[in-house]
Amino acid sequence: MRAKTRLIHGGIFGDETTGAVSTPIYQVSTYKQDAVGKFRGYEYSRTGNPTRHALEELIADVEYGHAGFAFSSGMAAISSVMMMFSSGDHIVLTDDVYGGTYRVMNKVLNRFGLEFTFVDTGDLAAVEAAVQENTKAIFIETPTNPLLKVTDIEAVAKFAKSKGLLTIVDNTFMTPYLQNPIKLGADIVLHSATKYIGGHSDVVAGLVVVNTPQLAEELHFVQNSVGAVLGPQDSWLLMRGLKTLGIRMEETNSNTLKIAQFLDQHEKVGLVIYPGLESHVGRELMQKQATGFGGMISFDVGSREKAGELIAKLKYFTLAESLGAVESLISVPAQMTHASIPVERRGELGIVDGLVRISVGIEDVEDLIEDLDNALQ
Numbered sequence: 001m002r003a004k005t006r007l008i009h010g011g012i013f014g015d016e017t018t019g020a021v022s023t024p025i026y027q028v029s030t031y032k033q034d035a036v037g038k039f040r041g042y043e044y045s046r047t048g049n050p051t052r053h054a055l056e057e058l059i060a061d062v063e064y065g066h067a068g069f070a071f072s073s074g075m076a077a078i079s080s081v082m083m084m085f086s087s088g089d090h091i092v093l094t095d096d097v098y099g100g101t102y103r104v105m106n107k108v109l110n111r112f113g114l115e116f117t118f119v120d121t122g123d124l125a126a127v128e129a130a131v132q133e134n135t136k137a138i139f140i141e142t143p144t145n146p147l148l149k150v151t152d153i154e155a156v157a158k159f160a161k162s163k164g165l166l167t168i169v170d171n172t173f174m175t176p177y178l179q180n181p182i183k184l185g186a187d188i189v190l191h192s193a194t195k196y197i198g199g200h201s202d203v204v205a206g207l208v209v210v211n212t213p214q215l216a217e218e219l220h221f222v223q224n225s226v227g228a229v230l231g232p233q234d235s236w237l238l239m240r241g242l243k244t245l246g247i248r249m250e251e252t253n254s255n256t257l258k259i260a261q262f263l264d265q266h267e268k269v270g271l272v273i274y275p276g277l278e279s280h281v282g283r284e285l286m287q288k289q290a291t292g293f294g295g296m297i298s299f300d301v302g303s304r305e306k307a308g309e310l311i312a313k314l315k316y317f318t319l320a321e322s323l324g325a326v327e328s329l330i331s332v333p334a335q336m337t338h339a340s341i342p343v344e345r346r347g348e349l350g351i352v353d354g355l356v357r358i359s360v361g362i363e364d365v366e367d368l369i370e371d372l373d374n375a376l377q
């Protein structure tokens with residue numbers, strides 16, 4: 001089965017009971033038992049729900065893993081994966097991870113005795129140097145947000161395996177259509193499904209796929225114990241989103257490359273960061289580990305004021321947090337998504353005040369380019 005077919009025919013197709021082609025929304029909390037302890041597969045919807053189960057089977061299939069899990073948000077997914085570890089364990093992470101990931105590690109989970117070191121995971125020597133006696137996992141995000149730095153998943157996973165560590169990949173930016181970390185040796189892959197997988201700015205959700213029965217048992221135990229599960233209606237929306245993920249990502253890739261090339265030669269724009277540009281240091285690596293460059297571009301317009309002016313003039317780019325939807329979105333990371341990162345740390349990372357990030361949608365690319373051109377003048 002090829003990728004677009006898998007998105008539609010993977011997992012559990014339709015509904016066995018009625019023949020419904022679309023998996024029904026089982027809006028239910030509890031299930032009749034035929035005798036005490038004799039269930040027909042489901043007992044209580046925190047533990048398992050048929051609609052959520054269909055989604056979990058589908059995401060496991062499209063990420064080439066053993067089992068999938070659906071959570072109430074990307075952060076719930078990340079936090080639940082972290083709860084597989086214990087007080088005193090140490091985890092190495094990519095330095096410019098998603099702002100919320102940085103916050104939950106450094107302001108919440110650290111209070112429970114988990115330890116974290118943030119390094120440039122694009123530099124394997126830095127990863128190796130960060131590993132301690134109590135290190136249990138390497139958590140990478142590639143490409144990163146908003147600087148689009150690329151990490152070699154296969155190289156990190158190979159190193160991690162040699163040290164007995166787990167490799168966890170936040171695959172939100174690439175989606176299961178463009179990049180499959182488990183195929184590259186990762187153990188756990190997770191998504192903020194709020195972004196491309198949902199795809200229509202109408203659902204907040206998180207997904208995790210693990211590659212072994214043991215990890216599946218451990219994560220199901222956390223999912224059922226902690227309870228940050230996804231509801232049936234939202235599970236259905238994600239299945240609907242996954243069906244068109246392939247065609248949406250094809251269009252996104254093509255629109256974004258054209259816009260990046262346009263911005264790159266524009267006199268009012270400084271640095272343009274897009275992994276598909278010849279100038280990007282991670283381009284070759286992206287070509288090796290992914291089947292497209294994705295829909296995110298970051299570019300420097302010089303100052304906070306100029307960023308504000310650009311945003312005010314744009315017609316088709318909506319000023320909003322989030323990304324990965326059918327409509328194009330624009331944000332200023334230093335004041336929005338990355339505001340929770342201390343200012344000195346932002347400076348170290350290169351998230352300057354004039355840096356604008358766009359998430360390219362699937363509108364006609366000519367309209368998007370004209371809109372940017374008008375607003376930049």
Ligand SMILES: *Cc1c(COP(=O)(O)O)cnc(C)c1O
Nearest residue numbers: 073074075098170172192194205
């Ligand atoms: C949005 C995002 C998250 C958090 O997901 P939510 O669904 O907002 O909780 C995590 N990682 C990345 C890369 C994201 O873009």
